[in-house]
Amino acid sequence: GAVVSQHPSRVICKSGTSVKIECRSLDFQATTMFWYRQFPKQSLMLMATSNEGSKATYEQGVEKDKFLINHASLTLSTLTVTSAHPEDSSFYICSPRLAGAGGYFGPGTRLTVL
Amino acid sequence: KQEVTQIPAALSVPEGENLVLNCSFTDSAIYNLQWFRQDPGKGLTSLLLIQSSQREQTSGRLNASLDKSSGRSTLYIAASQPGDSATYLCAAVRMDSSYKLIFGSGTRLLVRP
Secondary structure, rough: OEEEEEEEEEEEOOOOOOEEEEEEEEOOOEEEEEEEEEEEOOOOOOOOOEEOOOOOOOOOOOOOOOEEEEEEOOOEEEEEOOOOOOOOHHHHHHHOOOOOOOOOOOOEEEEEEE | OOOOOEOEEEEEEEEOOOOEEEEEEOOOOOOOOOOOOOOOOOOOEEEEEEOOOOOEEEEEEEEEEEOOOOOOOEEEEEOHHHOOEEEEEEEEEEEOOOEEEEEEOOEEEEOOO
């Protein structure tokens, strides 16, 4: 199966700081990247869809100015949580699209905002 | 708007039992349906993927079925083991160019030794 990495796996930060999460597809090129978040004991909710070289499309209720997504290359996408607050504490998972195949997911990043 | 529901939300069974997890979706226009496993605090592990043209897929002790007309999928786990304890998520992939996965809320499975 496809290999996807996320960095960092876990981050703890103070309220008001910004956090960048990297997602890399290691053995395939992903033209599309999905970013999900998962609150405790809840399912994955899609935040945004990004296509390489273009602006991301955000789901309803997700603030685009708070969750900055960059998909600069076919193997790397980043999610930056700006001015993080405790309510942003969540599990963030990226999912690069491999055409014709199922969903592949990164191992996730646990964000805790104090 | 596609909505995916999973029943039951939680399930506790003794080791060795066969069990069925249910997933229903409101929009039958799906590209495929996937079942995932998630261990606590971990990412997702893909278990089975059923294309919209298929009726079922099997992998080891797992069998997943798909009935698009009724908007249902089931995951059958045979001879359950304590190591099967995890949350099981189903996700429907929309039949459009977005390839977005819409997830159900999951079933938390506990297999007791």
